[in-house]
Amino acid sequence: MIGRKKHWLSVLSFMALVSICPSALGSEPLIDNKTGKPIIPNVLNYLDDLFRSSSSISVIRLVVTKPRATRTLEMKAWTRGTEEALIVIEKPARDAGTATLKVGDNLWNFLPKISRTIRIPPSMMLSSWMGSDFTNDDLVRESSLLKDFTATLKGRSKDPDGWIIELRAKEGLVGLWEKIDYTMTTDATLPLRAKYYDRKGRLARTMDFKDVKVFDGRRIPSHMVLTPEDKKEQKTEMIYVSIDFDADVPESTFSLSQLEKAR
């Protein structure tokens, strides 16, 4: 599990939202003027950079729907680069104070009920994170679309309207996904849907990107819906309430002592 690469669209990268200087965003053309088709490397680069920033503070709502129950968690996340993140649950009261610290490939959970911190062992990386459809692994993987995947333009998509870009894992890449099919908006600036295929080529989960909002001058989808294929009547929604890009996040935020501090 260690060293597994992470895809930018996994949760943390959403939290790890890392900024590029605005001038870099959009400096390369995304659509070829002559053919009217997206220029793949530029689009991938753009996507890689879209959520990146040197640091961020965000408020996120996580809605986990299960066949028997629905639970809404409100959490605050601090990030620095893509390697460090701290997520603290603020609501509901039952889970308030539960916190996850990520430093590189390591994950720690703080459980206020028993006031203990535990490190998540590699064997539990594929287990659910906070009862959601995201796994612990989603939090620690780190990858770059351009570096780890071979992309091909598959053509237009009708529903939703946009371009389909197929990403195939490069040989030797350790990861869960064999292939990810992205549907991009017609101007190739935003993702609409991502379909994840596992190593046996089966559709494993679908992520829908909705409600584009502007946070700190960046236009990004604010509502993500992750639907696993193998679990019926189940989904996880992640909604950004606010994101403060390039906020002042001190290095000391990402320490075990900070993890245990009630926030």
Added chain:
Amino acid sequence: MRLSTLSIAWRNLGRNRRRTALALTAIALGQIIVVAVNGMMAGMFDSMLKTITGPMIGHVQIHHKDWREDRAVDLYIDKLTEVRAAIGSLPGVKSVSPRLFTAVLVAPGEQSEKPADAEAAIVVGVDVNAESLDKGLIGNLQANERPGGRNVVIGTVLARRLGITPGRLIAVIGQDVDEFPVSDLFTVSAVIKSSVDIVESGIVMSLPDAQAFFNLPDKCHEIVVRGSDYRMSVALAEAVRKIPSMSEAEVLTWKEAVPELASMIDIKGYMDLIFVGILFLAAAAGIANTMMMSTFERTREIGMLLALGSGPGRLVRMIVLEAVILGLVGVAIGSVLGTIIVLITSHTGINYVAIAGMSTKEAMDFSYKGLNISLLIYPKLEYRSFIYGLVAVTLTSVLTALWPAVSAARLEPAEAMRT
């Protein structure tokens, strides 16, 4: 048959003692193999069977129909109290043990400077009273060591990994039935060794504690039913299937639950036959050779007997009788020696590990399908190996002696006497 034929046959065997002794040795060795090896295998399979139908598997198992495929927390048996009462009232049922299984993370519970690494483990929620019986998962525990009231029992392997001793706290972090995180602290009341892997490296919790922790009220994942005899499992399973609330569930006999182990036990029958076959060959070779040689040597004497008026039938009987006596004495010696070997080793035990040259510490048990089967074998005397030997040797002696006997009876007295 005249008694004199018997005594003549007996005396004839004494005439070439070395040859007779060699034949007897071959037959006796064969019978020793049959008795000792069958005894060893009987002991081994007996301990396997006890382990299999013992704590973990029982005689009949009940699960949610998808449980064995997925082992997900939400594949449970509902209305446990009701179901349990219905099964308990079936005839021949000795114990009904509901169990609950959930994967968790566990770490030492004491506060420490550096957060401890968590270990993955399985929580087994058990009915403490049912499992404290002789064949239960926690059968050897003192009353004050049993799980319950937020006390748990952990296996030796997990205890070693966590560095935990009885009386200390463990932090258990898991997911409830809806996969939402739950966590709590429990006190370790005892550390146990078990023939069952998931207990050996897991946590045994009382059913009420586990049901509350994982939000599974009146539910469990498995019901293990034990009858008075493992051979009754098929009838027992049939009776359980007839309970209306069990129509959706999967009801399995122990043979269906662990078919690989069950078929290993079936193999024993074939193994027995193979060793009887070896005995058959040893006896046949020994007896055939002895009888051929002795009749050939006695051609003159046989001619004399024929000339004196003894009928060919009596000659055949005499020679066959010699062979049968040889065989029976051989079997008797072999049985006695084999029995002595089995009786001695059944007290001391045979350590297969040492025989196989493995390090004893590593491999006292071999683990298969999560069950640890002891490699210290206590052979068990099987009386049927005497019968096998007796039948095999008598048959071979009659068959192999017939040819020399008949050819001797056909001799022309005048010619035979001249040789």
